Structure formats: structure tokens, C-alpha cells
Amino acid sequence: MSFEQRTISCGALRPEHDTQHVTLNGWVNARRDYGGIIFLDLRDRDGVTQIVIPAEQEPELAASIKDVRSEWVLWVKGVVRMRENPNPNIPTGLVEVRAHQIGVINPANVPPFEIVDDLLTNEELRLAYRYLDLRRPALQRNFIVRNRLYQITHQYFAEQGFLEVETPVLTKSTPEGARDFLVPSRINKGRFYALPQSPQLFKQLLMVSGFDKYMQIVKCFRDEDLRADRQPEFTQIDVEMSFIRQDDILATAEGFVRRAWSEIRGMEVQTPFARMTWHEAMSTYGSDKPDIRYGMHLVTLTDTLRTCAFSVFTDAIAAGGIVAAINATGCGAFSRKQIDELTDHAKKYGAKGMPWLKFAGGELTGSFVKFLSADEQQAILQALDAKEGDLMLFSVGEFERACTVLGALRTEVARRTGILESLRGTFSFHWVTEFPLLEYSDEEQRWVARHHPFTAPLPDDMQRLMTDPTGSRALAHDLVINGYEAAGGSVRIHENAVQQRMFDLLGFTQADAEAKFGFLLSALQYGAPPHGGIAFGFDRLVMLLCETDNIRDVIAFPKTTSGLSLMDGCPSTVDTRQLGDLGISLVQ
RNA sequence: GGGAUCGUAGCUCAGUUUGGUUAGAGCGCCGCCCUGUCAAGGCGGAGGUCGCGGGUUCGAGCCCCGUCGGUCCCGCCA
Numbered sequence: 001m002s003f004e005q006r007t008i009s010c011g012a013l014r015p016e017h018d019t020q021h022v023t024l025n026g027w028v029n030a031r032r033d034y035g036g037i038i039f040l041d042l043r044d045r046d047g048v049t050q051i052v053i054p055a056e057q058e059p060e061l062a063a064s065i066k067d068v069r070s071e072w073v074l075w076v077k078g079v080v081r082m083r084e085n086p087n088p089n090i091p092t093g094l095v096e097v098r099a100h101q102i103g104v105i106n107p108a109n110v111p112p113f114e115i116v117d118d119l120l121t122n123e124e125l126r127l128a129y130r131y132l133d134l135r136r137p138a139l140q141r142n143f144i145v146r147n148r149l150y151q152i153t154h155q156y157f158a159e160q161g162f163l164e165v166e167t168p169v170l171t172k173s174t175p176e177g178a179r180d181f182l183v184p185s186r187i188n189k190g191r192f193y194a195l196p197q198s199p200q201l202f203k204q205l206l207m208v209s210g211f212d213k214y215m216q217i218v219k220c221f222r223d224e225d226l227r228a229d230r231q232p233e234f235t236q237i238d239v240e241m242s243f244i245r246q247d248d249i250l251a252t253a254e255g256f257v258r259r260a261w262s263e264i265r266g267m268e269v270q271t272p273f274a275r276m277t278w279h280e281a282m283s284t285y286g287s288d289k290p291d292i293r294y295g296m297h298l299v300t301l302t303d304t305l306r307t308c309a310f311s312v313f314t315d316a317i318a319a320g321g322i323v324a325a326i327n328a329t330g331c332g333a334f335s336r337k338q339i340d341e342l343t344d345h346a347k348k349y350g351a352k353g354m355p356w357l358k359f360a361g362g363e364l365t366g367s368f369v370k371f372l373s374a375d376e377q378q379a380i381l382q383a384l385d386a387k388e389g390d391l392m393l394f395s396v397g398e399f400e401r402a403c404t405v406l407g408a409l410r411t412e413v414a415r416r417t418g419i420l421e422s423l424r425g426t427f428s429f430h431w432v433t434e435f436p437l438l439e440y441s442d443e444e445q446r447w448v449a450r451h452h453p454f455t456a457p458l459p460d461d462m463q464r465l466m467t468d469p470t471g472s473r474a475l476a477h478d479l480v481i482n483g484y485e486a487a488g489g490s491v492r493i494h495e496n497a498v499q500q501r502m503f504d505l506l507g508f509t510q511a512d513a514e515a516k517f518g519f520l521l522s523a524l525q526y527g528a529p530p531h532g533g534i535a536f537g538f539d540r541l542v543m544l545l546c547e548t549d550n551i552r553d554v555i556a557f558p559k560t561t562s563g564l565s566l567m568d569g570c571p572s573t574v575d576t577r578q579l580g581d582l583g584i585s586l587v588q
Numbered sequence: 589g590g591g592a593u594c595g596u597a598g599c600u601c602a603g604u605u606u607g608g609u610u611a612g613a614g615c616g617c618c619g620c621c622c623u624g625u626c627a628a629g630g631c632g633g634a635g636g637u638c639g640c641g642g643g644u645u646c647g648a649g650c651c652c653c654g655u656c657g658g659u660c661c662c663g664c665c666a
Contacts, residue, residue: 085625179664344592560658562658
């Protein structure tokens with residue numbers, strides 16, 4: 001269908017265009033029909049402009065748009081003029097276009113939901129009509145931010161001397177880590193490619209090749225259960241550097257984040273970022289990715305309560321566990337019901353219960369106060385800096401579990417008391433370092449890598465690898481922004497012997513290691529430089545910059561939490577012939 | 589794999605507690621009126637597989653069982 005092509009965008013019109021002849025293309029945002037005069041709001045990516053049709057004077061023009069409704073696609077020829085009644089709420093509000101000719105480019109069905117920003121429609125329907133959902137300016141703004149971050153990423157890393165190199169999407173399935181998405185091979189029946197969980201091994205091999213500084217904006221795939229901030233396919237800024245120490249990686253990352261926040265948010269972020277060890281993060285905040293914009297720190301009370309009369313505490317301590325607490329300042333008025341809800345919350349994270357104390361009317365009340373001596377009560381109040389009207393929540397047990405429970409309670413209390421809401425638009429940036437290198441899996445009866453099997457230990461802990469790896473720490477680093485893991489990485493093992501030992505600890509036989517990772521072990525014997533890197537969660541950075549807590553708001557065509565695409569209906573069944581080509585038959 | 593919660597008009601929801609006549613409201617949609625609105629306004633109208641299947645009952649939107657789907661969370665996510 002022919003149409004008059006636009007001379008300017010709908011969102012660009014300003015008083016300086018007064019009296020100019022223009023042609024606009026766009027979607028009808030709204031129609032206000034007064035009989036004698038008709039207003040159409042025409043929308044494109046840039047904004048909305050009001051079109052005026054003086055129906056009284058031009059009945060033929062009015063008749064030509066009689067059927068035009070929301071979401072029809074039009075071209076409009078007319079003259080820009082100043083409005084009699086300006087609308088201060090929109091950027092184009094001082095002007096309007098007096099139409100002389102209007103053409104329908106394409107009519108539209110009545111949409112299943114209105115294209116407005118303050119949309120309350122359920123996500124199921126929005127995802128089924130994603131192309132309509134994406135017409136909403138609020139969502140389009142997110143993709144404008146996303147685009148700017150692509151540009152900043154390429155500019156910054158290019159300026160820093162990084163080379164972008166593409167790595168394969170069809171790769172080898174490896175054990176360890178997330179479940180792989182598999183792609184059957186037609187030419188080699190019975191064999192499979194895997195989609196990469198990340199280009200980890202390839203970027204290390206690029207270091208061996210001498211590329212020195214590598215980066216890539218790259219899709220990664222993990223076949224695991226989803227969350228509000230997790231999709232099965234997601235984007236990383238993958239970075240790797242040679243001949244560096246950990247500080248170099250962190251400084252490079254800090255420079256990038258500072259640039260992004262400066263250009264997109266207009267905020268000057270202070271660098272270097274604060275650093276805390278994993279142990280500090282867990283014992284102070286109860287999380288390895290804490291939101292440090294507010295306090296409510298965990299306080300360890302193990303020594304204070306070691307000899308108290310409350311067996312829940314003393315039994316846990318005797319078993320090697322800890323007792324810790326947070327002070328939910330000012331929550332002393334929480335009802336029994338609210339405390340029960342907090343207890344349920346604690347139980348989701350593996351707590352058996354949630355002992356609590358209230359300080360009100362100058363005295364302590366609570367679930368276990370009768371087991372405490374006056375000295376112990378005093379010590380608790382002092383340690384938690386508890387004042388009149390405060391509520392104290394306790395957790396006991398093994399260190400990581402007990403801390404995690406309090407960390408979850410800390411977040412929940414912050415949410416319920418409006419602390420999180422009051423922090424909207426603010427950001428905190430910090431590093432968490434010295435993660436445990438390995439953790440023992442009771443389920444698998446073996447050590448597993450906490451980060452990944454290629455992570456180097458702290459030099460001080462290298463000896464432990466040869467004897468007992470318990471307590472060994474990794475040269476790993478996570479960048480945490482507002483409680484989100486925004487990036488993570490490590491210095492890698494670059495010596496064959498150390499890497500062999502790591503596989504050994506993980507329970508791989510030499511033959512296993514050779515079969516799964518032989519190419520890496522081999523590469524490490526041909527002159528591998530010391531190297532390390534980091535990968536940013538690109539979608540999460542965009543989420544933070546857009547201040548949304550839903551990853552689907554920053555991915556154009558996302559999946560639901562059960563991994564379905566409601567628009568195109570994938571995953572779908574396939575033709576038996578396709579399966580036959582691949583040598584695959586389905587189990588009934 | 590597990591837990592919570594939701595599913596009623598095109599959309600957002602009420603109705604479910606205590607089963608009972610013809611399932612309601614706002615927005616949207618359709619028609620008419622209207623020359624300065626911008627969430628236009630006024631009058632009128634159409635519109636329902638109460639997610640789906642089974643059961644209990646004289647009778648089910650409401651109770652029971654199962655199932656599908658959305659969201660959030662635990663496990664999982666090197």
C-alpha cells in the first residue's frame with residue numbers, strides 16, 4: 001500500500017516547527033471526537049503529537065477518518081501550529097498539527113489491551129501479544145536504555161584495548177554447572193552439541209592464543225528453573241584479560257560501570273568500589289550479594305549465649321553452629337500474625353523456627369525470654385543496640401544456613417517497613433571476594449566448585465589444595481549492585497598441574513578429565529599466560545538502570561517462568577520426519 | 589522436585605466465607621449527540637464455555653478430586 005512518507009517524527013515537534021508543512025507516520029494513540037472538531041493523537045517511537053481535524057470546516061476530511069480508531073496506522077499531512085490550549089504533560093504539548101490530508105496505511109483490530117503505560121493487564125496476555133506490549137512507551141524506553149548500554153560497552157572496552165571475538169554457539173557439553181540445552185547432530189547421529197552456559201573455556205583459550213584482552217556481548221543458555229531475574233537465554237558482557245592481577249580486572253570493571261551510570265543515569269559513581277570478603281558479607285548481611293544501602297546488620301551472639309538456659313541455642317552451639325540476630329528497628333508493634341509470617345519466611349530458607357524478642361515498656365518479652373538471665377538480656381540489648389519499640393529476630397544453626405535465614409529476614413523486614421521503597425533511584429556498588437573455592441556436596445558425596453573448576457585459589461591457600469581443601473578460598477569476585485549479582489568472575493588457573501589437581505579434587509579420574517577437558521589441559525601446556533576475567537549480567541544491568549525488578553521488562557521476547565514463549569508457542573512438537581533425520585525417537 | 593497465590597465480559601475486578609431466581613461494576617467496544625479536548629463529556633446498546641475435565645448435590649462461579657496456564661519463592665542456577 002502506498003503512503004506519504006514522514007518528514008519528521010511524532011515526538012520531535014516543537015514550537016520552532018510552527019507554520020512548517022510536515023508529514024507524519026504513526027499509530028493512533030487516542031481519538032477524541034467532538035463532532036465539529038476531532039483530535040487524533042498520533043504515536044511513534046519518539047512520542048505523541050496531537051492532530052486536529054476541523055470537521056465543521058472540512059467534512060470530507062472528517063468523513064475520510066470516520067472509522068479510524070486506536071492503533072490504526074496513518075499518514076498525516078498538515079501544518080504545525082501553536083496550540084490554543086497547551087498540554088504541559090507531554091513534550092510536544094505546545095504544538096499540534098492541523099491536518100489537511102490523512103491516509104489510512106493499515107487498519108487495526110481492537111487490541112486485546114490498551115497501549116498505555118500504567119497497564120495492569122496480566123502478563124500472560126501481554127506475552128501472547130508481545131508486539132503490542134512492546135508498543136508501550138514505558139517498555140520502549142527500557143530498550144532505548146538497553147541500546148545505549150550496548151554502545152557504551154563497545155566504546156569503553158574498545159578504548160581499553162579489548163578485541164571483540166565471537167565464540168561458537170554449538171559447543172561441547174561439559175559436566176559441572178548448569179544443565180545444558182542440547183542440539184542433536186544430524187550428520188553425527190547420537191551425538192549432541194550443547195549451547196554454551198558461557199564462553200568460559202573459549203575465552204581462556206583465546207588468552208592462550210595471545211589475544212590478551214577479549215570481550216564479547218554474548219548470549220548464554222542455562223536449562224534451569226527460572227526466576228523474576230533469570231531467563232533460560234540471557235546476555236553477558238564476557239571479559240577476559242592476560243598478564244593481570246585481580247585488581248586489574250576489578251579496576252577495568254569499575255571504569256565500565258562508572259561510565260554506564262554516568263552516561264545513562266547522569267550519576268557520578270565513586271570508584272574504587274568497597275570490597276568485602278564472602279565471610280564478611282555472610283556474617284554481616286546474611287547474603288553473598290547483600291544490598292548494603294541499609295543497615296540492619298547481623299550480630300553474632302554465639303559467645304554471649306553459649307551458657308544460656310535455652311537449649312535451642314546451646315544445642316546448636318554445641319553442634320558447632322552459631323546464634324545470630326538482627327534488630328528490626330521500630331518493629332516492636334508487629335502483631336503475632338506478622339511475626340508468624342516472618343517465621344514462615346525464615347522456614348522457607350531452612351530455619352526450624354524464628355526465636356524473637358520485643359523490647360517494649362522497658363522490658364523484654366518474647367518466645368524465649370524466660371530462659372535468659374538479666375545479664376544475658378542486657379548483653380543482647382547492648383549487642384543489638386536495641387531500644388524501646390524494637391523487635392529482635394534470631395537464627396541458629398550452621399554458619400551459612402543461619403546467616404542466610406537472617407539475610408532473608410533482613411530483606412523481608414526492609415520490604416515490609418518501606419525501607420526498600422525509600423531507596424528507589426539510589427545505587428550501591430561493592431565487590432564480594434574470597435569466596436569458598438569448593439564446597440562439599442552431601443548429595444553427590446564429593447567436592448564441587450563453587451564458582452567453576454577453572455578458578456584459581458588464593459595464593460595463601462594453594463597448599464591446602466594438595467592436602468585438605470576445606471576452607472580454601474577462591475580468587476573470585478562478584479560485583480553486587482543493590483542486592484543483585486551484576487557481574488562475577490575470577491583469576492583462572494593457568495598451570496596444567498594445578499588444573500589437574502582441581503579435577504582430581506572434584507572426583508574426576510584422569511581419563512574423565514582428559515575426555516571432558518583434554519583440550520584445555522593440553523592448551524595449558526603450550527604456554528598459557530596468567531589470566532582472569534569477569535562476566536556482567538547484561539540484562540541485570542539494564543534492569544538496574546531502568547529500575548525494574550522484572551527481567552522480562554528488558555528482554556524483547558522473553559519466556560514465562562515455565563520456559564514457554566506464549567507468543568509463538570515454543571517449545572513445540574516436531575515432525576516425526578525431523579526426528580528421524582536426527583536419529584531420535586521419543587520415549588512414550 | 590516442592591511451596592504460595594491467581595484464573596469470572598475484550599481488560600481490571602466484585603461475587604466464593606454460609607451452594608439457591610435472570611452472575612454485577614468500572615474501563616474498552618458499538619450507535620447517537622457535541623467546536624478545544626488531551627483518561628474528553630452526555631445518552632443508549634451489545635458483550636459471559638465463571639481456565640479445562642470429572643465428582644458430590646434436587647441444584648455448583650461457590651464444595652471435593654484431577655488437570656492446564658500466569659506470577660512469586662525454596663531447591664536448582666559452576
